[in-house]
Amino acid sequence: MTRRFDWPDLLFGLFLIAVSAGTFAATWRLAGGTAADMGPGYMPRAIALVIMGFGLFFAGRGVVRGTALGIERVQARPILGVCASVGAFALLVENGGLALASLACILIAGIASRETRFAQLVPFGVAIAAGSVLLFVKALSLPVPIWPW
Amino acid sequence: MELFDNLLLGLQTALQLNNLMYCLIGVVIGTAIGVLPGIGPIPTVALLLPFTFGLAPASSLIMLAGIFYGAQYGGSTTAILVNVPGETSSVVTCLDGHEMAKQGRAGPALAIAAISSFFAGTVATIIIVLLSLPLASLALKFTAVEYFSLMVLGLFAAVILAHGSVSKSLAMVFLGLLIGVVGIDVNSGAARMTFGVPELADGLDFVPVAMGLFGLAEIIANLERPEVRQVVSQKLRDLIPSLRDLKAAFPAMVRGTFIGSALGVLPGGGAALPPFTAYALEKKLAKDPSRFGKGAIEGVAAPEAANNAGAQTSFIPLLTLGIPANALMALMIGALMMQGIQPGPQVMTEQPALVWGVIASMWTGNLMLLIINLPLVGVWVSMLKIPYRLLFPAIVLFCCIGTYGISNSVFNVWLMLGCALVGYFFIKVGVEPAPLLLGLVLGPQLEENFRRAMQLSDGDPSVFITRPISAVLLGVVVLLLAAMLSPAILRTRKRALAE
Numbered sequence: 001m002t003r004r005f006d007w008p009d010l011l012f013g014l015f016l017i018a019v020s021a022g023t024f025a026a027t028w029r030l031a032g033g034t035a036a037d038m039g040p041g042y043m044p045r046a047i048a049l050v051i052m053g054f055g056l057f058f059a060g061r062g063v064v065r066g067t068a069l070g071i072e073r074v075q076a077r078p079i080l081g082v083c084a085s086v087g088a089f090a091l092l093v094e095n096g097g098l099a100l101a102s103l104a105c106i107l108i109a110g111i112a113s114r115e116t117r118f119a120q121l122v123p124f125g126v127a128i129a130a131g132s133v134l135l136f137v138k139a140l141s142l143p144v145p146i147w148p149w
Numbered sequence: 150m151e152l153f154d155n156l157l158l159g160l161q162t163a164l165q166l167n168n169l170m171y172c173l174i175g176v177v178i179g180t181a182i183g184v185l186p187g188i189g190p191i192p193t194v195a196l197l198l199p200f201t202f203g204l205a206p207a208s209s210l211i212m213l214a215g216i217f218y219g220a221q222y223g224g225s226t227t228a229i230l231v232n233v234p235g236e237t238s239s240v241v242t243c244l245d246g247h248e249m250a251k252q253g254r255a256g257p258a259l260a261i262a263a264i265s266s267f268f269a270g271t272v273a274t275i276i277i278v279l280l281s282l283p284l285a286s287l288a289l290k291f292t293a294v295e296y297f298s299l300m301v302l303g304l305f306a307a308v309i310l311a312h313g314s315v316s317k318s319l320a321m322v323f324l325g326l327l328i329g330v331v332g333i334d335v336n337s338g339a340a341r342m343t344f345g346v347p348e349l350a351d352g353l354d355f356v357p358v359a360m361g362l363f364g365l366a367e368i369i370a371n372l373e374r375p376e377v378r379q380v381v382s383q384k385l386r387d388l389i390p391s392l393r394d395l396k397a398a399f400p401a402m403v404r405g406t407f408i409g410s411a412l413g414v415l416p417g418g419g420a421a422l423p424p425f426t427a428y429a430l431e432k433k434l435a436k437d438p439s440r441f442g443k444g445a446i447e448g449v450a451a452p453e454a455a456n457n458a459g460a461q462t463s464f465i466p467l468l469t470l471g472i473p474a475n476a477l478m479a480l481m482i483g484a485l486m487m488q489g490i491q492p493g494p495q496v497m498t499e500q501p502a503l504v505w506g507v508i509a510s511m512w513t514g515n516l517m518l519l520i521i522n523l524p525l526v527g528v529w530v531s532m533l534k535i536p537y538r539l540l541f542p543a544i545v546l547f548c549c550i551g552t553y554g555i556s557n558s559v560f561n562v563w564l565m566l567g568c569a570l571v572g573y574f575f576i577k578v579g580v581e582p583a584p585l586l587l588g589l590v591l592g593p594q595l596e597e598n599f600r601r602a603m604q605l606s607d608g609d610p611s612v613f614i615t616r617p618i619s620a621v622l623l624g625v626v627v628l629l630l631a632a633m634l635s636p637a638i639l640r641t642r643k644r645a646l647a648e
Contacts, residue, residue: 008578015574016320023327026342036608040334040341043596047327054320071577078372079573082365082545083566089549090562102546109542113372116538128543132550140200142554 006062006069013059016051023048081112097147098137102129155505156278162506163513168208172514175212179219180521183226184529186233188544190220192364194480195356196551198487206488207503211510213484217477218270218460218511222518225262225453226529230255238456241424245441245448252444257390261398261446262453263522264390269406269454270515273461276410277468277508281497284469288494293601294612298622300595303472305626306415308584315633318584325585328353329592336600348560355483355589357552357561359476361568362575362582364548368541369569370576390446398450401431405451409458414465415474423459424452461511468504470494472591476583479590 023044033039085108092101106125110116136142162168182193194213201209224239229246242262249258291299308318331342332352343349390398408430409423431451432441441448463474464481471492473479485492490500497504522529552565575582606612614620 008580011574012317012320012578012580015578016324019324019327023342026344030339030341031337034608035603035610036606038336038600038603040337040339043599044327044330044341047323047330051320051323051327054316054323057316058320072373074577075373078369079570081372082369082569085542085545086365086549086562086566086569089546089553090559090566093549093553093562094559098550102550105546105549106542109545110538112369113538113541115536121539121542124539125542128546132546136200136550136554140203140554142200142550143557144553 006065007071008062008069009058009065010062011071013055013057013062016055017059018055020048020052020055023051077114078112081109084111085109093144095148097145098142099129099133099146100148102132152278152282155282155501156509158502159505159507159509162207162502163211163509168211168506168510169513171204171208171212172215172510173517175215176219176222176514176518176521179216179221180223180226180518180529181532182216183220183223184532185223185535185540186227186231188540189363189367190217191477191480192360192367192544192548193220194477194484195359195364196547198356198480198484199551199555201484202487206485206490206500207506209484209488210481210503210507211514213481214464214507214511215514218457218514219518221457221460222263222266222522223529225266225449226259226522226526227533229258229262229449230530231533238424238460239452241428241452242449244428245443245445248442248444249446249449254444257394257446258449259526260390260523261394261450263519264395265398265402265405265450265454266457267515267519268402269409269458270461270518271512272406273410273413273458274508274512274515276458276462277465277511280414280462280465281469281504281508284465285494285497288470289498291494291618292616293598293605294616295618295622297595297598297602298613298619298626299470300472300591300598302622302626303466303474304584304587304591305629307475307587309629309633314580317580321580321582321584322588325588325590326592326595327588328358328585329589330596335597346560348558352593353564353589354555354561355479355586356555357565358568358589359480359586360548360552361565361570362572362585363476364544365565365569366572366576366582368544369573371537372541394446398446401427401447401451402454404430404434405454406458408451409455410462412455413459413462413474423455427451427455457515464507464511467492468507469497471496473587476586479586482590 027041027044027048030041030044031039032041032045085105088108089101089105092104096104103125106128107118107121110118110121133146137144137146163172178193178197179190182188182190194216197213197216201213204212221238225242225246227233228239228242229250232243232247246258246262249255304322308322309315329352331349333339333343333350334341340350405427408427412423412426428448428451431447432438435441435445435447463478466472466474467478467481471482471494473482482492485496490496490503548565549562552561553559555561572582602612603610612619613623
């Protein structure tokens with residue numbers, strides 16, 4: 001790479017620009033109205049305009065400012081593990097029941113860490129899943145099935 | 150005396166058996182999460198919110214408040230014994246507290262921390278009582294114009310006083326405001342930015358947003374770092390500090406309390422600023438500043454007092470004006486709204502038992518904390534032996550169940566996952582997510598008041614500076630911004646926050 005960028009600033013700026021552009025795209029049908037009688041589109045677009053300003057500012061500063069600032073390397077394992085774990089819970093909770101969803105959530109979350117010992121995590125997961133069912137369904141009466149059947 | 154009537158009413162509420170129990174539950178949970186590094190009060194309060202729905206409003210607020218100030222106590226235990234701050238507020242306590250522990254004086258350090266916290270908590274409760282009435286009666290005169298200006302001031306002050314880059318935090322506030330307008334527009338009934346998703350019609354729930362940004366994103370980031378945790382293992386026998394220790398600590402305690410109380414009221418003052426300021430002041434006042442960092446007892450007493458006092462007085466803007474001083478108070482507003490109570494100055498007159506009950510419960514809660522923390526300190530230390538590799542899957546699960554539970558919607562779980570990814574991105578680019586939460590919670594109110602103000606004034610924005618109270622409030626905003634741009638203040642702020 002020939003040029004050095006302040007990556008955190010640049011990425012944050014680009015993120016803001018994307019959000020702002022997305023807002024304009026999503027609200028262009030809504031009536032803006034006038035300041036005295038605002039339509040539903042007035043505030044979102046006004047805020048999006050400000051965000052666009054911030055985005056351009058950060059992105060510009062990230063490019064212009066010569067200081068090279070990197071970002072700590074992204075590790076795939078924690079992200080994928082936690083995402084898969086939450087996803088499993090979301091997919092299982094209503095059809096598979098809380099007991100199954102909890103156990104799956106804990107075991108899959110274990111993948112996220114290199115230090116996980118599954119011999120330890122399995123009994124721990126069973127205990128926590130049982131505890132969650134007792135606490136949330138029995139004691140706090142969360143309306144959710146416990147078992148898949 | 151109206152004041153005593155109020156206090157009496159508050160004590161009546163706080164001393165009801167079930168409220169005492171919820172207070173105890175709150176402070177115990179608070180201490181536990183305070184002791185454990187890696188989980189803070191924000192995800193915990195967010196997690197418990199859905200389950201406070203069935204409680205009486207006073208009970209639920211008493212419990213959630215207990216979690217917040219309980220966490221301040223617990224955080225210092227970890228700071229002293231492990232040299233890892235259990236919470237951001239106890240970063241400073243590490244400096245001298247851990248030194249004391251290394252010198253074999255862990256007992257007195259823990260005791261002084263707990264006593265300072267208790268003292269500060271008691272004084273702060275009285276300050277809340279004294280300030281609440283005049284502030285609330287002032288706020289009753291407010292119209293939409295003043296409210297809008299007040300919220301603007303609150304948001305700006307929160308951004309400027311909190312740590313992190315001011316411009317980035319401001320951008321985060323606007324992001325929060327933007328996602329706050331998602332949903333059906335109240336005035337026209339038009340769906341805004343819902344992308345055809347029916348679950349978004351009522352707007353984004355802030356619980357999944359908070360849990361994703363604060364809970365899950367933190368976990369992902371924590372897992373990238375190897376775990377370091379070393380407990381100072383020594384017998385905690387001499388818990389009672391000597392008279393000499395007490396004498397040395399007392400003036401520091403008093404100063405810390407007042408600094409904490411003053412800074413806590415300011416929006417954004419919350420938990421991080423008071424202990425730093427108190428520590429810096431003690432160092433400046435000391436005859437021999439070189440003792441600091443080497444186990445000076447004042448260096449434990451002052452910041453501990455300050456952070457507890459600050460944690461409590463940050464309830465003042467919430468209870469009197471309905472404006473959150475920090476992200477946690479924003480969650481408290483959410484708790485109120487879930488109970489069908491619109492936060493604002495009218496709460497004080499309409500729900501006196503609730504407001505005064507919560508205030509009085511802070512005192513009973515502090516008393517409980519003193520007992521929970523001193524004789525039982527061994528229990529909390531043993532909690533530190535739970536390895537993070539077991540802790541984090543459980544936290545992930547609780548986040549899932551809590552988010553699902555808020556309205557039995559799987560959509561919220563997916564939303565939380567999305568927010569976790571965004572939150573992880575924020576951590577990577579070094580942006581604080583707390584201002585976003587403030588913007589999200591205040592967004593709808595801000596828009597409502599702005600629209601109403603503009604309707605009243607026929608679209609003339611000068612109304613915000615022709616009304617005196619509003620003009621003063623906005624003037625303060627301008628002053629704050631101008632001050633931020635001056636290089637001298639910029640430097641001291643950087644130093645104060647970095648120290």
